[in-house]
Amino acid sequence: MSAENPPVPVQVATENGSSTVFVAVVKVERREESGIFGPVVGLDAHLRATTAPQAEPQSMFYSRLAGETRWTADAHFGPNGFPHFSHGFGSLITRARVLTREIAALVDSEALRAGLVEAIDQENPLVLTGQQG
Template sequence: MPTHTEPVLPAREVTLPEGAPITVTATVLSVDRRSEAGVFGPMVGLEAHLHVLFPGDTTPDTLFLSRLAEESWWLQDAHFSNGLPHFSHGFGSRTVRKHGVPTELDELLCEAARARGLVTEIGPGIPLALATSSTPA
């Protein structure tokens, strides 16, 4: 994954309404196009790195996510809290139980992909259509 010196989307407060609503601080550190050979053939899509700081915490949870071409939602490939893994799978792995993210974080990741010019269509529930070429920000 390319190294970015500045986040794609700087820290922003996001209210997650599921259960008892909470406001978290989310930072999209990177969103990049990625392709890789997979168990069932080529995997082409987007890879993202997201920090989510929950109220009362001093360090953010770190999420690595992917969204493959024609998928309608971002899925977590790895999730770490306090430096320890909740789970960790490779890019685009769809052979294990997948974890999504709340719609509000999904929308933030979609916004970052649009800002980087990586997509022609994206949104929660909308199949991913990658741009034929993009100019990194």
């Protein structure tokens, strides 16, 4: 997916009702790496998001590994590039920060559209296209 995807407004549930977040899915791709506990295989997503359509967006990176049901934050950078945190793709040794259900649905639809998954939702473990088992 191209960095030219325009941001779309997403209503996100909050403690005080809801809020609009403008989200652009920059990319969703299959990724495989060797981790310290063995192979790390799943999807890698790069998002840009802001709460004001004209504001500079923040960059966020999420992964969803084969067998997982949620997108987990790997890195977050402010509009100026300031690193809020960066754990690396599929990090399983840090506190999980998960993507909201509303934004996860947008990323899920991009993964499905790109043919990276057979089916994807937030209730079932991720099965990649061509994955056995």
